[in-house]
Amino acid sequence: MTERSLGFDTLQIHAGARPDPATGARQTPIYQTTAYVFRDADHAAALFNLQEVGYIYSRLTNPTVAAFQERIAALEGGAGAVCTSSGHAAQIMALFPLMAPGRNVIASTRLYGGTVTQLTQTIRRFGWEARFVDFDDTDAIEAAADENTRAVFCESIANPGGYVTDIPAVAEVSKRLGVPLIVDNTSATPWLCRPFDHGADLVVHSTTKYLTGNGTATGGAVVDSGRFDWSASDKFPSLTEPEPAYHGLKFHETFGAMAFTFHGIAIGLRDLGMTMAPQTAFLGLLGTETLSLRMARHVENAQKVAAWLEADPRVEFVTYAGLPSSPYHDRARRLYPKGAGALFTFALKGGYESCVKLVDSVALFSHVANLGDTRSLIIHSASTTHRQLSPEQQEAAGAGANVLRLSIGIEDADDIIADLDQAMAKATV
Structure with a gap:
């Protein structure tokens, strides 16, 4: 063999x-x-x-x-x-x-x-x-x-x-x-x-x-x-x-x-x-010895978190291609039948300042410039990873001022959601 x-x-x-x-x-x-x-x-x-x-x-x-x-x-x-x-x-x-x-x-x-x-x-x-x-x-x-x-x-x-x-x-x-x-x-x-x-x-x-x-x-x-x-x-x-x-x-x-x-x-x-x-x-x-095991859990958790965010009135939109509302949902199902990954963004009502408050309020999430960790990670791209770009380039890249990027980890999905919930409550007062 x-x-x-x-x-x-x-x-x-x-x-x-x-x-x-x-x-x-x-x-x-x-x-x-x-x-x-x-x-x-x-x-x-x-x-x-x-x-x-x-x-x-x-x-x-x-x-x-x-x-x-x-x-x-x-x-x-x-x-x-x-x-x-x-x-x-x-x-x-x-x-x-x-x-x-x-x-x-x-x-x-x-x-x-x-x-x-x-x-x-x-x-x-x-x-x-x-x-x-x-x-x-x-x-x-x-x-x-x-x-x-x-x-x-x-x-x-x-x-x-x-x-x-x-x-x-x-x-x-x-x-x-x-x-x-x-x-x-x-x-x-x-x-x-x-x-x-x-x-x-x-x-x-x-x-x-x-x-x-x-x-x-x-x-x-x-x-x-x-x-x-x-x-x-x-x-x-x-x-x-x-x-x-x-x-x-x-x-x-x-x-x-x-x-x-x-x-x-x-x-x-x-x-x-x-x-x-x-x-x-x-x-x-x-x-890499555990890649498939981790990715299956990453995707499962991302699907749950994205669906919860999309249903929350404090959220303007969610970009996860695993959601039926995504314009890329059919493409993702065709090309990536195991799932649409665990990286996506969501727009928080309240704009730039609310996004900054949210990343300062998370407890389980780590506010870092990385993705793909076993831990759930969050970052405000417009003020960090995409800071060097013009506002037009930021929008084109999907990193507008009111957008937060999530890399969903392999923790318990309910705990991930609970952390986002409490942080959003503080950020959107």
Whole structure:
């Protein structure tokens, strides 16, 4: 039986994890080392020439991190994965082999505020451009593209509002454009959605969130489907043209379906250094062992809390796609039959000041800039995570002044509701 034929619940425990050959330890050890002894000079040369796979230096490869990479790739149904120091690092790593000065990426308007800032401000320093489009309008995606477009980027379930992207429709557009579709699958996780099954080419994660699941370690991952034909055009010379640093090696010609993954390690991690620490990978491996169990409870609780909020007269609206009133309800049921995740927003009557009072009044909820924890989390995005954006950008991202973002945890749902109830009573006096 191969890993590809195993069920999700089995893969989340066993993929990438094998008894330690030196000690027999069943749990993957934390290989807390910077470097690895070569067998001899020929072995070292083969590793540095990419003629042999192995360990050189932990900025590039590490056994604990490699196990986590293998597990994430298996859960997503991908050919390979590269772990990084954060989700933001993963996004840069995903774009790095594709972009060059003067090139652009078409991005959804519904993205995490930090991602919007990264794409509108930081990537300009590389000479890259992001063009933002409402991805409900697939014609607009195509219209925004030109000969310099190198990728399409979206979130499966968008942070903060829980908006559900129609990945198959967007994938059709990216295929016509001849560029890869990159999907941030952090909020959905592969338990709810595997973007590759819907036509995506690359997936990024903030492993900080649901994959690790307990708010202990910051990390990211880039997963490659292995299906995109990098040699179909001349758009991606980093993957198809001779690489001077490796004596003219051509990544796609040499590594085929693993070209993007090998480039991420041999070029991306080598030169950008956005490396995941082995301790972080170890915590991620522990977290993923219970991913399906946690996500089922997250979704169950989110459904109950969202329904309660929608029925409360102090609430203006709730954005949860699991509610029949959501314009994305049918899409969520079609693409994510196990549920619409556990991240959504609600608008509190009373506006900005009432939102601030509410976050200061919760007891069970934690007021933090994070999501995907076992604990229920709350934040006022307009004054925190989306603060750098203009009011118009905040509204477009679903983070208006009267909006609060919830990440529903795995506590007792009645306790979650009771905490919101008492806090709302204080905030709407």
